[in-house]
Amino acid sequence: MYTADMKSNRTRCLTFLLTMFCLLPAAQAQAHASEQGFVLLLPTGLYIAGGTLAVVASILLVTVLNKRALAIIFRPVELGQGWRFNALVTLCNLFATASFVALIGVGLFGPTDPQSNLLPLVIWTVLWVGVFVTQGIFFDVWRWINPWSGLHRLAKGASEPIYKLPAKLGAWPAVALFMMFQVFAIADIAPSDPRRLANVAAGYWIFTFLGMVIFGRKSWLAQVEFLSVLFDLIGRLRPANFARILRLGTPGWNAIERGPLSISLAVFCLLVLGTGSFDGLHETFWWLAKIGINPLEFPGRSAVIWTSSFGMLAASLALISIFAFAVWTGIKCVGKSPNSTFANAFTAFAIAILPIALGYHFAHFLVSFLVQIQYAALAFSDPFHQGWNLFGLGQIQITTGFLKSPASVKTIWLTQAGAVVFSHILSVLMAHHVAGTLVANRKDIVLLQIGISVLMVAYTVFGLWLLATARGM
Numbered sequence: 412m413y414t415a416d417m418k419s420n421r422t423r424c425l426t427f428l429l430t431m432f433c434l435l436p437a438a439q440a441q442a443h444a445s446e447q448g449f450v451l452l453l454p455t456g457l458y459i460a461g462g463t464l465a466v467v468a469s470i471l472l473v474t475v476l477n478k479r480a481l482a483i484i485f486r487p488v489e490l491g492q493g494w495r496f497n498a499l500v501t502l503c504n505l506f507a508t509a510s511f512v513a514l515i516g517v518g519l520f521g522p523t524d525p526q527s528n529l530l531p532l533v534i535w536t537v538l539w540v541g542v543f544v545t546q547g548i549f550f551d552v553w554r555w556i557n558p559w560s561g562l563h564r565l566a567k568g569a570s571e572p573i574y575k576l577p578a579k580l581g582a583w584p585a586v587a588l589f590m591m592f593q594v595f596a597i598a599d600i601a602p603s604d605p606r607r608l609a610n611v612a613a614g615y616w617i618f619t620f621l622g623m624v625i626f627g628r629k630s631w632l633a634q635v636e637f638l639s640v641l642f643d644l645i646g647r648l649r650p651a652n653f654a655r656i657l658r659l660g661t662p663g664w665n666a667i668e669r670g671p672l673s674i675s676l677a678v679f680c681l682l683v684l685g686t687g688s689f690d691g692l693h694e695t696f697w698w699l700a701k702i703g704i705n706p707l708e709f710p711g712r713s714a715v716i717w718t719s720s721f722g723m724l725a726a727s728l729a730l731i732s733i734f735a736f737a738v739w740t741g742i743k744c745v746g747k748s749p750n751s752t753f754a755n756a757f758t759a760f761a762i763a764i765l766p767i768a769l770g771y772h773f774a775h776f777l778v779s780f781l782v783q784i785q786y787a788a789l790a791f792s793d794p795f796h797q798g799w800n801l802f803g804l805g806q807i808q809i810t811t812g813f814l815k816s817p818a819s820v821k822t823i824w825l826t827q828a829g830a831v832v833f834s835h836i837l838s839v840l841m842a843h844h845v846a847g848t849l850v851a852n853r854k855d856i857v858l859l860q861i862g863i864s865v866l867m868v869a870y871t872v873f874g875l876w877l878l879a880t881a882r883g884m
Contacts, residue, residue, distance in 0.1 A: 459872060459875040459876060459879075462828055462831065462832040462871060462875050463868060463871045463872050463875065465832050465836065466832060466835045466836060466839065466867060466868055466871045467868055469835075469836040469839045469840075470839050470860075470864045470867070470868070473839055473840060473843045474843075474853070474856075474857050476843065477853065478844075478847040478856075481840070481843060481844040481847060482844070482847075484661050484840065484844075485660065485661050485663065485664040485667050485668075485840075485841075485844055486660065486664070487652070487658040487659060487660030487664050487665075487668075488658065488659050488660060489656055489657070489658050490657040490658065490659055491656070491657050492655075492656060492657065494653065494657075495655075500554060500555055500560075500561075501560075501561045501564055501565065502561070503555045503556065503561070504555070504556070504557055504558070504559075504560045504561025504562070504564070505561040505562060505565065506561075507555075507556040507557065507558045507561070508558045508559070508561060508562050510558075511558040511612075511616065514529060514530045514533055514609075514612075515530070515609050515612060515613050517529045517530050517605070517794045517795065518530035518531070518605040518606065518608055518609030518612070519605070519606060519609045520795065521605060521794055521795050521796065522605070522790075522795075522796050523604075523605060523606070525603035525604065525605060526786050526790075527786070527789075527790055527796065528605040528790060528794075529787065529790040529791055529794045530605050530608055530609055530612070531602075531603040531604075531605055531608050532783060532786055532787040532790055533787065534608060534612065535596075535602075535603060535783070536779075536780060536783040536784055536786075536787050537784075537787060539596075539776075540772075540776040540779070540780045540783075541780065541784070542556070542642070543641075543642075543645065543769075543772055544769070544772065544773050546642045546645050546646050546649075547645040547646065547648045547649060547769040548648075548649060548650075548662075548769075549649065549651075550649065550651065550653065551642075551646055551649070551653065553638070553639070553642040553643075553646070557632075557639065558616065559616070559619055559620050559623060559628075559632075559636075560628060560632070562620070563620065563623045563624065563628050564628070566624075567623075567624065567628070571627075572624075572625065572626050572627030572630070573624075573625050573626070574625055574626055575626065575627065575630065576626050576627075576630045576631070576634050576635070580634060581634065581673050581674065581675035581676070582633070582634050582640055582673065582675040582676050582679060583634075583675045584634055584635040585634060585635055585636065585637040585640040585641075585675075585679065586637075586675055586678055586679050586682065588635065588636075588637040589637040589640075589641065589679065589682060589683075589686075590682065590686070590724075590727070592637060593682075593686040593690075593723060594720050594723065595611065596690075597686070597689070597690050597693065597719055597720075597723055598712075598715075598716050598717075598719035598720040598723065599712070599716070600712050600713050600716060601712070619631070619635075619636050622635055622636075640676070640679060641679070641683065644676065644679065644680060644683075644765060645683075645765065645768075645769055646665075647663070647665045647666035647669060647762075647765065648662050648663050648665070648666060648765055648766060648769060649662070649665065650662050650664075652665050661840075662766070662837055663765070663766060663837055663840070663841045666762045666765060666841070667762070667841060667844055667845070671755065671758045671759040671762070672758050672759075672761055672762055673758065674754070674757070674758055676758075676761075677757060677758045677761035677762075678731065678761075680761045680762065680764050680765055680768065681727070681730055681731050681734055681761060681764060682727050682731075683765075683768040683772075684730060684764055684767055684768040684771065685723075685726050685727035685728075685729070685730035685731065686723055686726070686727055687768060687771055687772055687775060688726060688730070688771065688874075689722060689723045689726035689727070690723075690775065691771075691775050691877050692722075692726065692877065693715075693719055693722055693723070694882040695877065695880050695881070695882055696880070696881050696882070697880070698722070702715065702718045702722075706881075706882075733866060734757075734760075734761075734764070734866065735753075735757060736862065737862030737863050737865065737866045738753060738756045738757050738760055738862060738863065739753060739862070740861055740862030741756065741846075741858060741859040741860055741861050741862045741863060742756055742859070744858040744859065744861055745850055745855045745858050745859050748849070748850055748855070750848070750849045750850065751849040751850050751855075751859060755849060756849060756859070759845045759848065759849060760842060760845055760846075760863055762841065762845065763838045763841040763842040763845055763863075764838065765838075766834040766835075766837040766838045766841065767834050767835060767838050767867070767870065769834060770830045770831050770833065770834020770835070771831060771834070771874055773827075773830045774827035774828075774830045774831050774874070774878060777823065777826065777827055777830075778814070778823060781813065781823075782809075782811055785807060785809045785810070786809060788804050788807055789804060789805065789807050789809065791804055792804035792805040792807070793805060824878065824879065827878050828875055828878060831871065831874045831875055831878070832871065832875075835867055835870070835871050838867060839864070839867060842860055842863050842864075842867075843856065843860065846859045846860050
């Protein structure tokens with residue numbers, strides 16, 4: 412029974428969370444969400460309060476841990492000698508290249524319906540969702556399916572590049588290309604149109620391969636090719652690392668071990684979260700009302716191209732600015748310290764944003780993935796609509812029944828909310844460990860994280876709210 416006391420307690424919790432939120436009023440452009448096709452009729456306020464309080468509790472509890480305890484938490488265990496599959500990896504890369512060419516053919520000559528054409532389903536569902544999450548949680552799948560490396564290795568071997576990219580360029584070209592990709596994905600009039608997507612994908616493949624030939628494979632993939640840069644960063648969160656030595660540890664140990672990022676990679680991490688957050692925000696009734704569109708009579712993507720483009724840019728710049736302010740606040744609270752300069756803290760703490768980006772990406776696309784992967788399997792059975800039934804997949808019946816049952820909807824919501832909360836708690840642990848590398852005593856470690864902690868709490872509130880809010884696109 413929902414009593415008056417329960418209502419009063421709930422009001423107090425929400426008032427507290429609202430107060431925390433008001434500390435960062437600009438953070439509305441950062442929130443992230445799932446792409447659900449239903450209105451969630453669960454007591455989400457209680458879940459949001461509970462999830463946020465869990466993050467607050469983790470921030471309070473982690474302050475009692477000393478640097479040695481955190482070092483133990485993020486210290487991997489060596490399980491033995493790793494395995495080398497260089498020849499097999501090259502073979503898989505070549506197969507990935509051939510598969511990519513086949514997908515371009517399907518995009519150009521296959522069905523015009525994006526829900527029946529394998530190219531957009533593979534790009535937006537298998538790659539952008541499945542590979543992204545797998546890369547961050549399970550294993551380095553991108554190493555095996557990179558569609559450029561095998562062919563370049565076969566053609567050029569270990570030969571020297573014609574020109575060398577300057578090291579001072581950093582990963583800024585990858586940052587620019589990632590933003591262009593997000594504009595195409597979020598704001599383009601028809602990013603899933605098979606013909607349009609085929610031309611863009613083919614052009615990018617040619618651009619990347621030529622760049623690798625001219626400037627070298629390693630430098631191009633590390634500084635320019637945004638997918639390789641993205642998956643390398645996200646891959647640092649995996650518990651297991653299969654390099655020369657097989658090691659297993661707390662998620663994020665590899666990110667911490669590899670040390671602070673360059674300024675360009677730090678900005679890249681923030682953009683992954685910022686652009687992904689806006690991807691969820693720009694579909695909400697709140698955003699559509701702000702740009703003067705009736706969410707129940709959405710006029711089409713062509714009507715919001717510029718607002719979506721500038722909104723995504725504004726959201727990304729807002730997140731970078733707020734993050735910088737949070738870091739600056741911690742620096743001011745600590746005072747003068749040889750290691751805790753603003754530049755050092757900015758690049759060091761940025762690595763702790765990665766778990767949040769991965770958690771929101773999973774939550775954002777979970778429902779969409781569950782539906783679209785069925786269409787992908789069906790399209791794979793007959794890519795050119797010739798009546799084929801490859802591997803018997805043509806018998807699949809597309810179902811969205813799990814969106815109609817209160818029990819399954821609740822399970823989905825709790826999975827999404829759990830991913831968001833867990834990702835924030837992991838970020839709290841990583842941030843505390845990073846702070847311990849910048850300052851010496853426990854008091855300074857806590858003070859250095861004041862701004863970052865408030866940012867994480869506010870982000871939790873908005874992220875969980877967006878999981879349940881109504882959408883108009």
